[in-house]
Amino acid sequence: MSEPAATVVILHNRMTEAEYEAERAKLRATYGDSSTEAAAKRDQAMALLFARSNWTQEELAAKECKSQKWVDFRLRFGRFLNFSTTVLNPESLPTNLTEGRFRKYWEEADKFSGNERMRFAAVQKAMRENLAVVKPKQSYSIGKAVVADYADGKWHTPEAIAQAIPDATADGVTSVLEGIKDNNHYKCRAEKRKYGKGHQYRIFKQDKLIATSELETKLQPLINELKEQGRSNMATMAPPEVARLAALLQRLLDGWKQ
Numbered sequence: 001m002s003e004p005a006a007t008v009v010i011l012h013n014r015m016t017e018a019e020y021e022a023e024r025a026k027l028r029a030t031y032g033d034s035s036t037e038a039a040a041k042r043d044q045a046m047a048l049l050f051a052r053s054n055w056t057q058e059e060l061a062a063k064e065c066k067s068q069k070w071v072d073f074r075l076r077f078g079r080f081l082n083f084s085t086t087v088l089n090p091e092s093l094p095t096n097l098t099e100g101r102f103r104k105y106w107e108e109a110d111k112f113s114g115n116e117r118m119r120f121a122a123v124q125k126a127m128r129e130n131l132a133v134v135k136p137k138q139s140y141s142i143g144k145a146v147v148a149d150y151a152d153g154k155w156h157t158p159e160a161i162a163q164a165i166p167d168a169t170a171d172g173v174t175s176v177l178e179g180i181k182d183n184n185h186y187k188c189r190a191e192k193r194k195y196g197k198g199h200q201y202r203i204f205k206q207d208k209l210i211a212t213s214e215l216e217t218k219l220q221p222l223i224n225e226l227k228e229q230g231r232s233n234m235a236t237m238a239p240p241e242v243a244r245l246a247a248l249l250q251r252l253l254d255g256w257k258q
Contacts, residue, residue, distance in 0.1 A: 014054045020063070023049055039179065043074075043098045044081055051078030076116075077102050083120045094127065100178045101171070142168050143176040147186045151203040157195060177201045218252055 015023070027045050050060055050071065057075065061068045077099045094101075102123070109122040145165045150156050158173040165173070180190040180203060190203045222245050229242055 015052070020049075020053055020055070023053075039183070040094075040096045040098045040101075043077070043100075047074045047078035047099060048081055049078075050075050051082060073103055074099055076106070079116070080106075080120050080123065083117060084124065096175060097127075098175070098178070100182075101175065104174070142172050143179070143186055146173060146176050147180075147188055147203065147205070151188050151205045153202055153204055155193070155195070155200040155202045157198060157200050159198070177203075219249075222248055 027042065027049065053060065055063070057068050057071050060066075060071045060075075064071065080102060105123045105126050106119070109119050109126065142165060145168070146161060149164065150161055158170045158177060162168040162170045162173045176185070177190055177192070179185040180188050181192055181201070184206065187206050188203050189206055190201050192199050192201050194200075225245055226242070229238065229245075232238075
C-alpha cells in the first residue's frame with residue numbers, strides 16, 4: 001500500500017520592522033503619496049502590504065499613525081484583492097478601484113449573504129455589472145467642472161452633481177470628491193457627511209493659505225473674551241461687547257479674503 005501524499009503547509013513569516021519599512025519605501029517611491037492617476041494602484045498595493053505583513057491591526061495603526069478603523073478597512077480590501085486573484089484575472093479589476101470605491105460596494109452587498117468570501121463574491125458581481133471605469137482625462141475634466149460649479153461651501157450629493165455635468169456618473173463624481181477629501185486635489189478640500197442612504201460633500205477652495213500661528217495669535221484673544229462673556233449671567237453680560245468682538249472677527253475674515 002502506498003503512503004498518503006504529504007501535506008504541504010506554507011508558513012507566512014512575520015515581517016520585521018526593517019522589512020516593513022523597506023516595502024513601504026518601495027511603495028512610496030513607485031506610487032508617490034498624492035498622485036491622482038496612481039491613487040487606485042497605491043491603495044491596492046498598500047492593502048496587499050498590510051495583508052502580507054501579518055502585523056496586528058493595532059501595530060499597523062500605530063505604525064501608520066492612523067485609526068484602527070482605517071487599518072481595518074484596508075486589511076479587508078487586501079483580503080478582497082487576494083480573493084479576487086484566485087478567481088479572476090487581476091487585470092480585469094477596474095483600474096480606478098480604490099479602497100473607498102471597494103468599501104461602497106462592500107457596504108451595499110447583502111450583509112446576510114454568508115461569510116466574508118461569499119460577500120466578496122457578491123461585490124465582484126456588482127462590480128462587473130455596474131462599475132464604470134473612469135479614464136484619467138475624463139476624470140480630470142469632471143473634476144474641473146465639479147470644482148468650478150460646486151466649490152461653494154454648500155452640501156451637495158454626487159447624484160445631483162452628476163446630473164448637472166455632461167457625461168458624468170455618480171460613481172465618477174464620487175471618485176473626484178473622495179480625491180479632494182483625502183488628497184486636496186484641485187487645490188480644494190472637501191468634507192463628507194451621511195445623507196439618507198448616501199452622502200453629501202461640500203468643497204472649499206484653498207486659493208489662499210493662512211499660517212496656523214497667525215490664526216492662533218489673532219483669534220485666540222477674541223475667543224477668550226467670547227468665552228468670558230458666555231460665562232456671564234444675564235445681569236452682567238454686555239451685548240455691546242459681544243457686538244464689538246463680532247465686528248473684530250468679521251474684520252479679520254474680510255482681511256484674509258483679500
